[in-house]
Amino acid sequence: GQNASLRSSISPRIVPKANSGSHISPEASYKVAVLGAAGGIGQPLGLLIKMSPLVSALHLYDIANVKGVAADLSHCNTPSQVLDFTGPSELANCLKGVDVVVIPAGVPRKPGMTRDDLFNSNASIVKTLVEAVADNCPEAFIHIISNPVNSTVPIAAEVLKQKGVYNPKKLFGVTTLDVVRANTFIAQKKNLKLIDVDVPVVGGHAGITILPLLSKTRPSVTFTNEETEELTRRIQNAGTEVVEAKAGAGSATLSMAYAAARFVESSLRALAGDPDVYECTFVQSELTELPFFASRVKLGKNGVESISADLEGVTEYEAKALESLKPELKASIEKGIEFVHKQQ
Numbered sequence: 616g617q618n619a620s621l622r623s624s625i626s627p628r629i630v631p632k633a634n635s636g637s638h639i640s641p642e643a644s645y646k647v648a649v650l651g652a653a654g655g656i657g658q659p660l661g662l663l664i665k666m667s668p669l670v671s672a673l674h675l676y677d678i679a680n681v682k683g684v685a686a687d688l689s690h691c692n693t694p695s696q697v698l699d700f701t702g703p704s705e706l707a708n709c710l711k712g713v714d715v716v717v718i719p720a721g722v723p724r725k726p727g728m729t730r731d732d733l734f735n736s737n738a739s740i741v742k743t744l745v746e747a748v749a750d751n752c753p754e755a756f757i758h759i760i761s762n763p764v765n766s767t768v769p770i771a772a773e774v775l776k777q778k779g780v781y782n783p784k785k786l787f788g789v790t791t792l793d794v795v796r797a798n799t800f801i802a803q804k805k806n807l808k809l810i811d812v813d814v815p816v817v818g819g820h821a822g823i824t825i826l827p828l829l830s831k832t833r834p835s836v837t838f839t840n841e842e843t844e845e846l847t848r849r850i851q852n853a854g855t856e857v858v859e860a861k862a863g864a865g866s867a868t869l870s871m872a873y874a875a876a877r878f879v880e881s882s883l884r885a886l887a888g889d890p891d892v893y894e895c896t897f898v899q900s901e902l903t904e905l906p907f908f909a910s911r912v913k914l915g916k917n918g919v920e921s922i923s924a925d926l927e928g929v930t931e932y933e934a935k936a937l938e939s940l941k942p943e944l945k946a947s948i949e950k951g952i953e954f955v956h957k958q959q
C-alpha cells in the first residue's frame with residue numbers, strides 16, 4: 616500500500632517482512648519535535664516527517680519564521696497534526712510529551728571552514744536546547760544533527776548528566792548521511808543495485824574521523840587498494856563537496872533531511888516494536904577506548920539495545936585508519952565535555 620512504499624523510500628532496510636506486521640502498531644501514534652525547524656535542514660525534514668504514517672504530532676520550533684513553515688506543512692493530508700513554537704518562551708510546550716527530539720539548530724559551514732569552526736556558535740545553542748529537553752521530555756530519543764557532532768553529542772551528554780537524566784541509550788549523533796553517501800557512491804562505482812547496498816560507517820562525523828568499512832559492504836564486493844582509497848576519501852570529503860558546490864549558501868540540507876528522516880523512521884519503528892532495526896550512529900560506546908564512537912547499533916523500545924562488533928575482522932587499511940582517527944575524535948569529545956564543565 617501507500618504507507619509501505621513511503622516507508623521503503625526512506626529506509627529500505629527496515630521494511631517489515633510480511634509476517635512481522637504483528638510487532639508493529641499501524642497507527643500514527645508518535646510525537647516528534649524538530650528544533651531549528653525553519654532552517655535549511657529543518658524545512659525538508661519537517662516535510663518528510665509529515666509524510667510518516669507513524670507520526671501523530673509534529674512540533675516545529677525555531678527562533679523565527681516557523682509559523683509559515685507550520686501553516687504550509689499543515690495542509691498536507693497526512694495524519695500528523697503540525698504545531699508551531701517560536702522562541703524560548705514556547706520551547707517547553709514544544710517538548711512536553713514528545714517521543715523523539717531532532718536538533719538541526721545552528722550555523723552551517725561556508726567554504727574553507729571545518730566543522731570544528733562551528734563550535735563557538737553551535738555549542739551554546741545545543742547546550743541550551745538540551746537543557747530544555749532534560750527539563751521537559753527527559754525520556755525522549757534525542758537526535759543531534761548540529762555540528763560539530765563529535766563535540767555536540769558529548770555536550771548534550773554532560774548537560775543531561777548535570778540535570779540527572781542522562782540515558783546513554785537514548786542520545787544519538789546523527790551520522791546516517793555518511794551511510795547514505797557511502798551506499799550511493801559504492802553502488803555507482805561498482806554498478807550495484809542501490810537498494811541492496813549497505814556499508815557501515817564508524818568513528819565520528821568530520822574528516823578522517825568518518826571511517827567507512829568498505830570491507831563490510833553488503834552484498835559482498837571487492838575493491839582494489841586504489842578504489843578503497845578513492846571511495847574512503849570521497850565519503851570523508853562529501854560534506855565539503857556540497858559546501859563548495861553551494862559556494863557560501865550553506866551545507867547539505869536535502870540529503871541531510873532525507874538521512875535524518877530515515878533515522879527518525881527507524882527510531883519510531885524501534886519504539887513500535889520492530890525487532891529488526893539497525894542504524895549507524897554516534898553514541899556512548901565501549902567499542903574502543905573513546906567514550907563516544909559511531910557504529911552500527913540495534914535500536915529497540917528503550918533506545919540502543921546492543922552495539923554491533925563492526926570492528927572485528929577489519930582490513931589492515933581500516934585498522935590503520937581507525938588508529939589515526941582516534942586522536943582527533945578524542946580531542947573533539949574532550950572539547951565538548953570541557954565546554955559544559957567550564958560554564959559551571
Ligand code: NAD
Binds near residue numbers: 762793
Ligand atoms: P540553517 O542556518 O539553514 O538553519 C539552522 C536553523 O537553526 C535556522 O532556522 C535558525 O533560526 C535555527 N536556530 C539557530 N539558533 C537556534 C536556537 N537557539 N534555537 C532554535 N533554532 C535555532 O542551517 P542548516 O543547513 O539547517 O544546518 C544546521 C546544522 O546542521 C549546522 O550546524 C550544520 O553543520 C549541521 N549539519 C549536520 C549534518 C550531519 O550529518 N550531522 C549534515 C548537514 C548539516
Ligand code: LMR
Binds near residue numbers: 730854857866
Ligand atoms: C555534512 O556532512 O554534509 C554536514 O556535516 C555538513 C558539513 O558541514 O559538511
